[in-house]
Amino acid sequence: MDLRVVRYPHPTLRYKSKPIRRVDFEFQSIVRRMFELMYEERGIGLAANQVDLPYRFFIINLSGDATQKDEEFVFINPEILAKKGTEEDKEGCLSLPGISAVVRRSAEIEISAYNLRGEEVHWRLKGLFARAFQHEYDHLDGTLFIDRLTPTRRWAVADLVDVLASEYASRVVTGTEPKEEEVFRRLAELEALRV
Numbered sequence: 440m441d442l443r444v445v446r447y448p449h450p451t452l453r454y455k456s457k458p459i460r461r462v463d464f465e466f467q468s469i470v471r472r473m474f475e476l477m478y479e480e481r482g483i484g485l486a487a488n489q490v491d492l493p494y495r496f497f498i499i500n501l502s503g504d505a506t507q508k509d510e511e512f513v514f515i516n517p518e519i520l521a522k523k524g525t526e527e528d529k530e531g532c533l534s535l536p537g538i539s540a541v542v543r544r545s546a547e548i549e550i551s552a553y554n555l556r557g558e559e560v561h562w563r564l565k566g567l568f569a570r571a572f573q574h575e576y577d578h579l580d581g582t583l584f585i586d587r588l589t590p591t592r593r594w595a596v597a598d599l600v601d602v603l604a605s606e607y608a609s610r611v612v613t614g615t616e617p618k619e620e621e622v623f624r625r626l627a628e629l630e631a632l633r634v
């Protein structure tokens with residue numbers, strides 16, 4: 440499968456992902472390719488929506504370093520079970536290049552998910568790991584970090600967001616990006632394959 444990171448406002452970024460029922464060899468190669476793309480673009484997390492897939496999983500490597508394999512995590516069908524406190528820090532997103540802003544998140548979270556071996560993990564996360572998890576988890580529900588900003592902070596990045604939107608619109612006109620109905624047809628096909 441040929442994967443690429445899609446940019447705002449690609450419709451898949453607003454799509455509510457569906458749980459995965461099967462982890463097989465093809466799924467593992469999708470995950471491998473996502474790590475490659477994430478490192479190429481210097482990210483620390485990447486959700487399936489961001490590579491135009493309708494599945495409920497994301498990857499994280501807080502080091503952003505391809506050689507640090509023990510820092511690689513795959514969270515399949517993740518859940519946030521509990522949240523504690525709040526914390527503010529700057530975030531960016533590979534689907535919103537050039538934009539960053541301070542986002543309020545829960546300081547600590549309790550999560551569950553499945554890993555690539557099909558084992559259930561149950562962890563407490565805090566700091567950057569908790570933040571990255573919440574950011575990626577939001578993607579699976581079609582939520583972007585710019586949706587979480589205070590009105591003032593949203594206003595501060597509004598022009599940059601508008602530029603991305605108009606660039607995207609012109610790529611649709613020239614056929615570099617597919618039309619919305621094509622995107623949704625493809626997502627429905629992919630969903631039938633794996634969920």
Ligand code: NI
Nearest residue numbers: 531532533534
């Ligand atoms: Ni993101």
